[in-house]
Amino acid sequence: ETGVTQTPRHLVMGMTNKKSLKCEQHLGHNAMYWYKQSAKKPLELMFVYNFKEQTENNSVPSRFSPECPNSSHLFLHLHTLQPEDSALYLCASSQDPGRSTDTQYFGPGTRLTVL
Amino acid sequence: GENVEQHPSTLSVQEGDSAVIKCTYSDSASNYFPWYKQELGKGPQLIIDIRSNVGEKKDQRIAVTLNKTAKHFSLHITETQPEDSAVYFCAASRGGSQGNLIFGKGTKLSVKP
Numbered sequence: 001e002t003g004v005t006q007t008p009r010h011l012v013m014g015m016t017n018k019k020s021l022k023c024e025q026h027l028g029h030n031a032m033y034w035y036k037q038s039a040k041k042p043l044e045l046m047f048v049y050n051f052k053e054q055t056e057n058n059s060v061p062s063r064f065s066p067e068c069p070n071s072s073h074l075f076l077h078l079h080t081l082q083p084e085d086s087a088l089y090l091c092a093s094s095q096d097p098g099r100s101t102d103t104q105y106f107g108p109g110t111r112l113t114v115l
Numbered sequence: 116g117e118n119v120e121q122h123p124s125t126l127s128v129q130e131g132d133s134a135v136i137k138c139t140y141s142d143s144a145s146n147y148f149p150w151y152k153q154e155l156g157k158g159p160q161l162i163i164d165i166r167s168n169v170g171e172k173k174d175q176r177i178a179v180t181l182n183k184t185a186k187h188f189s190l191h192i193t194e195t196q197p198e199d200s201a202v203y204f205c206a207a208s209r210g211g212s213q214g215n216l217i218f219g220k221g222t223k224l225s226v227k228p
Contacts, residue, residue, distance in 0.1 A: 056215065100147050106151075108156070
């Protein structure tokens with residue numbers, strides 16, 4: 001199994017709730033990512049952190065707020081979500097995103113349902 | 116920006132047959148092409164990748180070919196087994212893009228015993 005873990009695995013929340021997703025990587029990597037996976041759509045990159053600094057924010061709505069306290073941990077804080085935000089949220093890590101041979105390793109994902 | 120097209124969206128084969136999944140990309144500067152396998156309830160797992168300086172790479176029953184001129188790459192699985200059933204994703208990126216892998220929409224492969 002991978003060295004990237006995510007909790008919780010499943011989450012159901014109302015539109016007015018506040019919740020957080022957690023990701024931890026045990027691979028000694030320097031970069032971490034959040035992706036959104038919706039049915040019949042390509043994986044969508046949301047955020048990239050390299051050495052704890054955010055280097056990419058793909059026009060993600062402000063109701064999604066990432067936090068990266070160190071290179072091993074990544075959070076995604078959620079508030080006032082919409083039903084269309086229901087999806088599988090995947091975390092990934094890699095050694096060096098600036099290198100052409102860099103490989104990303106994914107966690108199992110959090111299945112989020114917004115009621 | 117980069118755009119990756121993947122075909123077919125679903126593929127059903129008999130156990131022991133071969134399966135081929137094809138992807139095309141638009142950005143000629145892309146130089147890294149990984150393939151991921153995603154089983155039910157799991158995240159995508161890297162199964163093989165290829166860099167732009169090679170045309171083919173093989174790992175047991177899995178092979179990937181790359182045609183840079185035509186900007187397409189393919190995944191070949193030989194002697195398929197039921198445990199090969201999963202969704203397969205191709206992706207493309209260019210070096211220095213800060214991890215911006217562009218994924219195809221996926222191919223659901225079913226291997227019938």
